[in-house]
Amino acid sequence: MKMSRNLSNQDVLFMLHEMKGIGWKTIDELWRSCEQLNELCHRDHPVWKQLKWSGDKKARIQQHLNERFLEERLRIYEQNEVEVLTYADERYPVRLKEMASPPWVLYMKGDSALLHGISLAIVGTRHPTAYGLQATEKLASACSRKGMTIVSGLASGIDAAAHAGGLKGIGKTIAVMGTGMDRIYPRQNQSLYQQIRQDGLVVTEVPFGTPVHPGLFPQRNRIIAGLSVGTLVVEAAEKSGSLITADYAMENARDVFAVPGSIFSKQSGGTHLLIQQGAKLVCSEADVLEEYLHIWKDRSSKHPTQSEPDEEAFTASSTKINDRSEKDLSEEEANVMEIMTYLGQASVDDLLEKSKFSFGHLQSVLLSLLMKKEIIQVPGSLYIVNQRE
Structure with missing residues (x-):
């Protein structure tokens, strides 16, 4: 996104997203209320009278809708080599647009072309068994070698193994962060982050300067599910956060897969529950790939x-x-x-x-x-x- 004297819809969407105290629902209301977001830069626009907000909220937004704020915020990302993509951009991923609550802005480092490939989310516990790690890396690398991009959350445990496996194939991997690009979490995954930045793609919806907060990670999970045609869960307890990703997948009509584990393992309680609820049991990459043969054919014909x-x-x-x-x-x-x-x-x-x-x-x-x-x-x-x- 480049600077322009005439502010574009992309510029305004980016600025709204960068403002402190302005959340997803507020931006959604503005998006639905105004055909051209750049018209919001005019304080006498009728939409400001229609919105039943407090005067402080309106004043805060109007105060920051200007070139100076845009330039200040863009400079931060340019200096840190972060690419900015908004919901109003033509290159915004189609699968994310199909979601009920797509991210308004994505901040990226790496190969953004991976956003438009055929992706599989692989998630699971942060405290896996040796079996879980082995199964994850094997399935991730096998699917990546067949051209699927592996999407996960850069967490320790199953997520890290999924990324490592994805990097072994031509499909590569996408890491969706629950923090801003200026706060790599967890710290022990710094080297993995650098490797994915170099050979895959790192993406987040969290602006620079946002403090780490537990509530950001469930929100991240919807992007993991949204980017993917299906979500594969490997080792998740019955109350695991990984099941939130599976829920998002089901809510958005995406496939859910699960790897079975030992009946004596707490880490497999959630995956067994998913299988009981209808998730497809996965024993090899073929169990996943066979579900998407029609997509490969469709992509080839189009x-x-x-x-x-x-x-x-x-x-x-x-x-x-x-x-x-x-x-x-x-x-x-x-x-x-x-x-x-x-x-x-x-x-x-x-x-x-x-x-x-x-x-x-x-x-x-x-x-x-x-x-x-x-x-x-x-x-x-x-x-x-x-x-x-």
């Missing part, structure tokens, strides 16, 4: 069709691939390399369109090429050929 390469250009790209030790590449790998060389850089959708492979088969080919260091994943969830000497 992706804009690029013009087919002419024979000369395609032959030229094939020659470059054939020079790269053919004996080390399978026919499918060579095919993907040819497409990638011609396009320069390619997304998963590009490769699905051109190769005609199934999603699962393409992901296995990409993983093999990554391990052979024939290709590189670059920001924006794109792939390029590794130009080795």
Whole structure:
């Protein structure tokens, strides 16, 4: 979001969100009462007479709706390399807009393109067993290798294991914080935060300067569920906060999955309760992935069709691939390399369109090429050929 003499709807939404004492419901009332939020900058606008608020509240908002306040607050985020995305922006995630109470502003560090992928939330107890940690990392890494982005809350325990597993695959991971970007919590996850910032995405709705408060974390959970097509719970007690995330998922018509545990383990009481209530029991990543095959097909069919390469250009790209030790590449790998060389850089959708492979088969080919260091994943969830000497 850039500075402009004429304040935009995005500018006003950002400023409202940055004001102390102005909450979600107040912004919602203004959003519903005024077709163009930037009109609120005019103190004589009719909406100010219609709203049944105290004079102090109106005066506080009107006092801060100006370029000076906007510039002061934006400078903080620019200096800390934090990207700001508002509900009024075109790039705002569609899945979050479908929620009953979407965040008005998101503050981000990392690859914001991950917001628009197919994401799976994985949450659970902060005090897991060795079994819970092992199951979490295995399922997270397996789903990430198939292209799903793993979303969790940067907490210790199951959340941390989910992020670690997500970073092992091409789907990467999104960490949703319950604090501002200036307050990493818990402190022991500082290094994990830095790794996710570098290779995934860190996001929060909490402005800079907001004190840590327990009430912020349940609110964070709705974003975890909202970004995801489904929520997988691994080891949660019957009164665990992770069940709040599952509740948000159900309220927003998203899928809920649960990993079974020992009947003697308190950490699995909540997950067993979810299974009894209808959550899908998960024993492997296949139990999750099979629910979303239709999404992969839909994404592939809706992706804009690029013009087919002419024979000369395609032959030229094939020659470059054939020079790269053919004996080390399978026919499918060579095919993907040819497409990638011609396009320069390619997304998963590009490769699905051109190769005609199934999603699962393409992901296995990409993983093999990554391990052979024939290709590189670059920001924006794109792939390029590794130009080795």
